[in-house]
Amino acid sequence: MISFGKDVVSNLKIALRKEWLLTNGLGGYASSTVIGCNTRRHHGLLVVPAGTSDDPGRKAVLLSKFEEVLQVGNNAYKISTNKYPKTVHPQGYLLIQEFTLSPFPRMVFMMEDIILEKEVFMPQGINAVVITYRIFPADRDVNFIISPLVAFREAGMLIEPHSDDYDLKMKNGKGFTMFHPEPELPPLYLYYPDDITFVTGGCWYHNFEYDTDKNTEKEFAEDLFDAGYFMAVLKSKTEFSLIASSEELPAGFDAGEERMRELKRLNSIREKCGSQTDWNEFMLMKAAESFISQERTPVEGFSGRSSIVSGYHWGSESKRDAMMAMTGLLISTGKKEECEKEFVRAVPLLRESIVSENPTGSNNDLVADAVEACLWMINSSYHYSSEFSGCAFIKDNLFGIFKEIISFLTGAGISSGIKMDTDGLLVSHRRKTDVPYHSLCSGVEGSAPKYGKEIEVQSLWYNALRIMEKYSKEYGVDGGSYSALADRVSQSIVSQFWYANGSYLCDFVSDWGQDTSFTSNQIFAVALPFTALPMDKAERVVEVVHRHLLFAFGLRCCGEINRYIYAGDHDHPSESLFAEKVMLRPWTLAAFIDAYLYVKGYSRVALVKANMILEPLLLHLNDAGLGYISECFDADKPNSPEGCIAHALSLAEVLRIKKKIDKLLMSSSTI
Template sequence: MAFDKETCTDFETALSKEWLETNGLGGFSSSTITSCNTRRYHGLLVASLPTGQAEQPFSMARLVLVNALEEWVLSGGTRYDLSVHQYPGVVHPRGDRNLTGFRLDPWPIWTYRVDTLVLEKSLTMIHGQNTVILTYKVRKENSQAELVIRPFLTCRPIHTLHQENPALQPQAEVRNGVALLNPYPGIPTVYLHQNAAGYVPGFNWYRQMEYARERDRGLEFREDCWAPGDFHFTLRSNQEAILVLTTEGAGYFDSTFLLNAERARRRKLLTGWEATDDVTHHLVLAADQFLVKRSLIAGYPWFDVWGRDTLIALPGLLLTTGHFAEARDILKTSAGLSREGLIPNRFAQAGSPAQYNSVDTSLWFLVSVFHYLRYTKDFDFVKDQLWDAMKSVIEHYQNGTHFHIHMDVDGLILAGQAGTPLTWMDAKVGDWVVTPRAGKPVEIQALWYNGLRIMEQIGGRIGDKERAGKWGGLAEKVWNAINREFWYEEGGHLYDVINGDEKDASLRPNQLFAVSLPFESVTPDRAGRVVNLLEERLLTPFGLRTLDPRDKRYASRYYGDPRSRDAAYHQGTVWPWLMGPFLTAYQKVHGKSPRVQAHLRAHLALLLTHLWESGLGTISEVFDGDMPHEPRGCIAQAWSVAEVLRVLREELGPSAPLQTARVPEKDPAAL
């Protein structure tokens, strides 16, 4: 993935392209291709530190330690800037004018031309460490050239902004050539390893740096950074200039070894995908970015671990890529956190207990276990480690659990009450529930039916045949109730929610799961009508709208302050993760002929070009409902990547035999 000088020097275009490096701990490094930060979350070293609380295994403290660099080259008595920052009314300096190219290979690499010198800069975050390595290589030498690097720091939590204050301790301690910074009590030491010819202390504040995307989001967007001094490097063709940003200590760093090991690790991730195209390679590498310890980050740069997102994304991120051990860890951990049939929607974080306010997360857990078995046939693990939690889900949903979740006399699941959103459409502004769905949401019934069929199949395989038979009988009752109560003949689709005598006929994508899940919960004729209508009214090149544009509540843009964005979040905004279930449902209805396969690929074509447009090599959280469908939200969303990767593997088929994972049976409901 590469961009030429024309793109790099088009300021607004270049600002829209953001790169992301991650470390498997929740930490990351991210900015734009010009290195001009546009978000409070941008930073070269965003460290993730454990909170030390055993009861919160997914808890992490993420800190923006090193925000950016001011870099310039001195050649022939002239200063040539490499960096770019935005201040009120001015962009300064303008290093983008010296930028001739940017590429991901496999990490960010910039090429600058200044005077007669061609300089290549690379940035790599090391897996398993809060460490970023920057290297500068001379591609065409000017013997008089000197590189100067001035780090900018804030050392703050990722969701906050930093202002000038007297508490800062900016002085760097230089020990054996390593600069140590301890700016605030309780903040980890930042170590700057380098092979500079010299370090010149010189504390300065850089005030009112502006972050354009924060302004667009209706949030505070100005920040004060500080710089401790300058590192001076002599540029030679036979020696790299190296700067290491880390919290890992002042001991010796073998940068060459770490870079070679990281390159080898990423190459290994592509084992079994060698014959696929570059787009798929980018998606496989993107999938790895979300895996953090025994969990999946929901999205970068601001989300942490969410149960629903983790379980929906697990098949695409972990099973298609052969990460079965990691999938087992997540399923086992989820089962261990189950309480009265509920699995947390949000795992415990520092100062915040686990949140169980979801009706669908536990049902997605059952579906994820089913997909795990399709790939692995590991029934012993499921029986020994997961089965009790799985039974608890069914029993508590039947008999009742928190949030008024219980089975009604017709076999369907009732959930929630006014003011408490429990489905994935959960936006809430103060006391205003934007998309109220208390009652019997359609996708919950589809998930409930699938959960019963899954338990029936697995129970029959592991010796729990008596209960398996009962679950199968209840599943029949649920299937009949869905088809009797949810079909809206006038509209040719399923009701979105039924609550007593009230039937919500809003055309939303939630009914898609009645077709896309392993066990269809509607008749074949109705499945076809649903899929065709959703294709006509909700499908866009980047996913499905969350509400029919003909609906008077439809919001065409996801933009503005938090209230404006929450008001649009599930009221028309496009979600790319829904492209996965749509394509699965389409193929179920229309078959797997070459014509259908070509149709599916055509639907994916524009979404795949998005990998070059916003978060490079990955897929955004949401898009505007209306053309031109601008990308919004997180630049990298786990289930967006997961569902595209899953359909590329399962629905469109691998281009070569899969080496690291077993291709499941063609029947998606077969174990």
């Protein structure tokens, strides 16, 4: 359980940094801060998928929040909190006694002798959110007024000024009111009990300010529309729920039953944890479910297809990220069937991106990522074969396509310019403006374009060849070509990338020679299941990365000596790139631990040390996105979390490496 008392919730600066997030398995979510004050445009009580053919990952904020007033006798208590220019109003956060996430976000308010609990949860598989209020004691007359503030906009946008006669296109039904002012977005249904009255009306609330957007130099102010208000006269009733949905709910929908169903689902996740008392593992396992989104159509219901959402509050699908995250999200959590579905869905798209001269699917399956994604897919398939008994699935569904892709890369290469060179290494002849590892580590858009041979790609390439060699032996086919090529790649990596003067691996090699930048990319030469390096060089790589690049929340992408990296022409360094901010990526910490354990022989001492390295990220579960791992951290003190508050790859790798450490510790008997 995550819990904060008055020391946190009454401190505005601290409270606004802590955000909760609920998801519904469809890509929709509800999210705000622990005091209910929205600090970013992506916050909202109901945010739902609103994809189009041009933008399939688009989401819409339908219901931003509720404004609530509790009237006790002659006193009116406004329990919401909003930021306006130079002021906070109302200051409901001062009435909050406690916030808990156990497992749903819950705020406890106190006014005189009245205690009010507000709880939010999302049913799975429905674009709906349930807000439940509980009032104690129930022996006094209490009037409760709740006003829905609606947005009806894309999650990444802000509302432009509207006229005062804004038409919500409202329709009333039995127990609900529906609004549909924007035809290109889903409608909003508000359901309420029979003994609660909804009074239509409406006015604009002007100049809400979103601090997080403001701090990231985005537009940060907007107006929200008050669609009316609910009036509840509470005498003997101590609990009621309001439901917001983007669809008409089926007859007999019961919020209490849905809550119990969700609790049972979460309890089943807890039962799968290695230890029933390991709260960190439970939070990671629970959060992992949030990134698996089911596809549903209005007519047919669930299609059976799922996808991996790369992050919240933004982020759609990235095949490369999905392949990298599969091991943590699906394989280590025992989701064999879901993993197989993701393989089957991704393989033809990635194959087309590489083999086809006119690849499609450019929205999220970027051609520039295709080779790396395929190599990560082969790596994930290795973890799949290790985790689940039997290998028929890989043999029947993946092995043939893996062979085709590798054959293509070793032959003509793709027209956009990536193929195997005579030394066995993969060489790229295209200007890569989205280099996978530099851009992920630095956070700088379009950083470090590369031409030539990258160490991380060669490491993945060697690893894939050894995996294919292993599969060939298991399936009774000749794998000699993979073995011979892997030997050649290993020799080329050592001879071309090893920088003797610094005793580390160069970042990449091109016609200009070695780029001797000291970067974290070299850790993949040791971290993957198969390494091309002899042990002495592997130990040296881990040693220098540990000494110069290891920080609490991830690996720094480069050392201080390489603070400025090359961009554009290789003989003209661009000081604007990289000069402002360097990021730490949590998922790189897992790669480092893999490498560290390998060179230390998986000793118990090394495993204990690995746990210590991981500890700061586990503590981070109680900060920023509560129960999640952030996308990145500022490399400079105080290492502020940035980017998505819930990042699939970050969480997947932390979960994977934690489970690996725990499993090895259980089986270890010597120090």
